[in-house]
Amino acid sequence: MHDLVRGKPKSRALAAHALGDVDDPTEKRRAVEALIAALEDDTPEVRAEAAASLGDLGEATAVAGLIKRLADGSEPVRQNAAIALGALRAADAFEPLVQSLKEGPPDLRFQAATSIAEIDPRKSFEFLLAALGDGDPQVVSSAALALGVIPGRVEDPDLKTRARTALVEHLDHGDAATRFDVAYALADLDDGAGRYVLSRSLGDPERAWDAVTQLARLGGDADVDELAGALTDGSVPPEATLLAAGEVLKKRPSEPAKRVLVAGLIARKTHVRGLAVEQLAEVGGDWAVAPLETMAKLGKNEELRDVIAGALQGIQARQSARNAEDQ
Numbered sequence: 001m002h003d004l005v006r007g008k009p010k011s012r013a014l015a016a017h018a019l020g021d022v023d024d025p026t027e028k029r030r031a032v033e034a035l036i037a038a039l040e041d042d043t044p045e046v047r048a049e050a051a052a053s054l055g056d057l058g059e060a061t062a063v064a065g066l067i068k069r070l071a072d073g074s075e076p077v078r079q080n081a082a083i084a085l086g087a088l089r090a091a092d093a094f095e096p097l098v099q100s101l102k103e104g105p106p107d108l109r110f111q112a113a114t115s116i117a118e119i120d121p122r123k124s125f126e127f128l129l130a131a132l133g134d135g136d137p138q139v140v141s142s143a144a145l146a147l148g149v150i151p152g153r154v155e156d157p158d159l160k161t162r163a164r165t166a167l168v169e170h171l172d173h174g175d176a177a178t179r180f181d182v183a184y185a186l187a188d189l190d191d192g193a194g195r196y197v198l199s200r201s202l203g204d205p206e207r208a209w210d211a212v213t214q215l216a217r218l219g220g221d222a223d224v225d226e227l228a229g230a231l232t233d234g235s236v237p238p239e240a241t242l243l244a245a246g247e248v249l250k251k252r253p254s255e256p257a258k259r260v261l262v263a264g265l266i267a268r269k270t271h272v273r274g275l276a277v278e279q280l281a282e283v284g285g286d287w288a289v290a291p292l293e294t295m296a297k298l299g300k301n302e303e304l305r306d307v308i309a310g311a312l313q314g315i316q317a318r319q320s321a322r323n324a325e326d327q
Contacts, residue, residue: 019053044076245279
């Protein structure tokens, strides 16, 4: 609190960030008051951190100050204010955010699309449909991703149909990242019209994991075929390959998928080995027991011992359940 008021700019910014973690009710009220005041700090970094922390603290008393910061001259401040208002589900912020979506700079329009969907999914639907025509690709992406989840949140079949129809028209968007986000959103709506976009992204380090996730979500034979093809495609990142192997085995028997997961247990990077273990915990059978037990004996896997033990227990439990069913 002392640093936020009297410190140098860097100290004030660090203090504003730290106050977002306060959880004691009495101290939280003091922190909120100080952070609201910090929204007027003459240093943008301090205002940005204050806005973010107010969103984390979840206090409605901050709404008015955050709305004011939507017009801030600093991009990070504007964005953090919009994020915070969405996190607060602030009804009073809905109209200001809609205006930001219509008229604000691209960085604010991008975040406003997400935030209005958080505040009022149904009410935001029409505004997000209109935002699909925005000239900034990132704004279109943000609107598309929001449209992908809104029908599930409000359980309205008509909205789902309308969102699908609108999104399909943007699968040929000129920006590759936006095309992917539109395909991702369609998969959220159980629509495979963007399957080819997802499939082409399996070799993209930035999008491969999400591509596997959405193809698995669609779950049709054609989708599983794409995932099976990824198992032998050297351009697919190892993490996404392991995830694909696990998803394939959830749908059908596959020796290549088994080999991929077992091979993942001896990968050089610890997080890759850990991911292989996690997948085996979900889909592994008797064939995975010996490799996991061997892995557990190696010193380099000390930090994965508990995960390995959990995977072995999971396999044993599934096998016991199957045996009980057979009897």
